[in-house]
Amino acid sequence: MSTGRKLLIVVSSLLVGAVALGVYVVFWLSYNPQSITAPTSTNSSGQVSTHLFLATTGSIDYGTHPDWVAYLIRQDGKWVSSTVWQVPAHSTIHVTIWEYDSQTGLRNPFISMVRGTVGGVVEENGKAIKYMNPNFPAHSFSVPDLGLNVPLEGITQASYPADLTNPHNTHVTITFSFKTGAPETVQWQCFVPCAAGYLYGNGGPMQTIGYMDGYLKIV
Amino acid sequence: MTTRRHFVIPGLIVAALSLIWDLLVALVLHIPPGYATTTAADQTVTSQVFAIIAGDAGMAVVVFGLYFTLLFGRHDRPAEMGLPGRAARSNVPLQAAWIGASVVLVMFAAGFGVVELEGQTAPALVVPAQALAAGAQKDPLIVQVIGQQWQFTYRYPQYGGFETQQLRIPTGRLIQFDVTSLDVTHSFWAYQLGIKIDANQGVNNVGYTYVTKPTVIDVRCGELCGLWHGYMTNVGSQAGEALTPSAFASWLSYAKAVYGPEEKNLPKFALTYYPEPLQYGS
Numbered sequence: 360m361s362t363g364r365k366l367l368i369v370v371s372s373l374l375v376g377a378v379a380l381g382v383y384v385v386f387w388l389s390y391n392p393q394s395i396t397a398p399t400s401t402n403s404s405g406q407v408s409t410h411l412f413l414a415t416t417g418s419i420d421y422g423t424h425p426d427w428v429a430y431l432i433r434q435d436g437k438w439v440s441s442t443v444w445q446v447p448a449h450s451t452i453h454v455t456i457w458e459y460d461s462q463t464g465l466r467n468p469f470i471s472m473v474r475g476t477v478g479g480v481v482e483e484n485g486k487a488i489k490y491m492n493p494n495f496p497a498h499s500f501s502v503p504d505l506g507l508n509v510p511l512e513g514i515t516q517a518s519y520p521a522d523l524t525n526p527h528n529t530h531v532t533i534t535f536s537f538k539t540g541a542p543e544t545v546q547w548q549c550f551v552p553c554a555a556g557y558l559y560g561n562g563g564p565m566q567t568i569g570y571m572d573g574y575l576k577i578v
Numbered sequence: 579m580t581t582r583r584h585f586v587i588p589g590l591i592v593a594a595l596s597l598i599w600d601l602l603v604a605l606v607l608h609i610p611p612g613y614a615t616t617t618a619a620d621q622t623v624t625s626q627v628f629a630i631i632a633g634d635a636g637m638a639v640v641v642f643g644l645y646f647t648l649l650f651g652r653h654d655r656p657a658e659m660g661l662p663g664r665a666a667r668s669n670v671p672l673q674a675a676w677i678g679a680s681v682v683l684v685m686f687a688a689g690f691g692v693v694e695l696e697g698q699t700a701p702a703l704v705v706p707a708q709a710l711a712a713g714a715q716k717d718p719l720i721v722q723v724i725g726q727q728w729q730f731t732y733r734y735p736q737y738g739g740f741e742t743q744q745l746r747i748p749t750g751r752l753i754q755f756d757v758t759s760l761d762v763t764h765s766f767w768a769y770q771l772g773i774k775i776d777a778n779q780g781v782n783n784v785g786y787t788y789v790t791k792p793t794v795i796d797v798r799c800g801e802l803c804g805l806w807h808g809y810m811t812n813v814g815s816q817a818g819e820a821l822t823p824s825a826f827a828s829w830l831s832y833a834k835a836v837y838g839p840e841e842k843n844l845p846k847f848a849l850t851y852y853p854e855p856l857q858y859g860s
């Protein structure tokens with residue numbers, strides 16, 4: 360092979376590598392996932408409230424991984440598959456979660472304690488709780504950077520003996536509030552090893568934004 | 579005389595630039611990890627020495643390279659300069675100086691590196707000499723560090739075994755970190771303390787530190803461990819801290835009040851925990 364040809368190959372390879380690197384860097388810098396803005400309402404005294412209405416389901420029945428466990432968000436009366444949510448800074452966020460999945464249990468029982476909510480408690484089907492048996496959670500809603508951790512109890516036959524085919528009987532309703540601070544983007548995740556069939560229960564949907572992880576954009 | 583001038587001029591430029599660089603490294607720039615512990619200080623000094631050597635050598639190469647390229651690489655260079663490179667190829671003193679300087683640098687780096695490496699076994703293996711001198715090895719505070727996707731939590735077995743998300747340690751007391759993981763491999767990297775200890779499932783890795791002054795401790799995971807590895811930190815509001823003994827005692831009272839009631843849910847303290855539940859997913 361001639362020197363000129365070798366030089367051409369080397370220079371071409373370097374150019375291709377540089378372009379690929381440039382494209383990656385531009386993509387990385389401009390990555391800004393679409394978020395769903397949590398709806399707000401204003402009461403008669405002018406106080407603004409923000410509401411996150413979420414659900415967890417054992418299989419999303421949608422998209423490329425229909426059998427994956429996932430979070431959903433309610434938007435305009437429909438359940439939407441998104442885990443990037445936008446909420447206002449310096450506000451109180453009211454959260455309602457319908458938890459439809461069955462119990463898995465926590466790997467670290469430390470997560471069974473409610474932390475970071477207003478009053479340090481959550482309401483589970485109307486009953487205030489601060490701790491949970493570590494074997495009961497199906498999922499958790501945790502924002503480590505905000506110190507927020509809420510275990511979500513899974514459904515059981517014993518809990519709802521009446522009629523599991525009735526959708527109104529097959530979820531646990533969890534409500535709580537938390538406060539946001541200055542604008543920032545933080546990650547949230549589930550701490551229950553709920554990804555069936557994956558290493559330590561932490562693969563697949565636990566490692567993919569859009570299922571059991573996401574961002575909370577505080578703006 | 580002319581030849582000597584071509585070494586003196588770039589040599590003076592290198593000396594001036596090197597002096598600026600050395601002062602910056604020694605006095606101005608933050609060279610990690612800092613001076614919070616003797617272990618960290620050792621690492622900082624090592625990093626400073628190598629930064630100075632590398633900076634000065636790099637400066638010399640660049641300055642001499644540019645000088646000779648610009649001066650002797652000209653097409654209109656004086657005829658008495660001869661062809662480029664010829665003078666250097668036949669100049670034994672120049673070649674000897676070049677090889678000699680390279681040998682000295684490499685041998686110094688190797689010798690200094692070996693000595694420092696031998697002297698820096700403290701981070702994860704032995705009790706720091708400063709703690710031994712203070713007699714602190716008799717009463718270490720054991721802090722268990724538990725890595726999990728994606729956070730570190732800390733247990734204090736000598737105080738009931740409660741668990742927290744914040745690392746708090748006292749100054750003036752030997753700290754023994756027992757490090758393990760509940761899932762994949764993590765690495766407990768306490769930046770200001772100058773220690774980094776692998777967290778492996780089913781394994782207890784032990785490391786020591788001894789802090790003399792209160793300091794913030796940024797904890798990061800040093801092992802790529804999954805989607806939120808980059809967020810597996812204890813900084814900002816979650817930052818760890820080395821506190822004075824009295825402040826640490828106050829924090830213990832607070833932490834036991836907050837986290838104590840949860841102890842009944844925690845497994846009995848052990849050096850490792852096989853992950854439960856054994857069946858995952860629903």
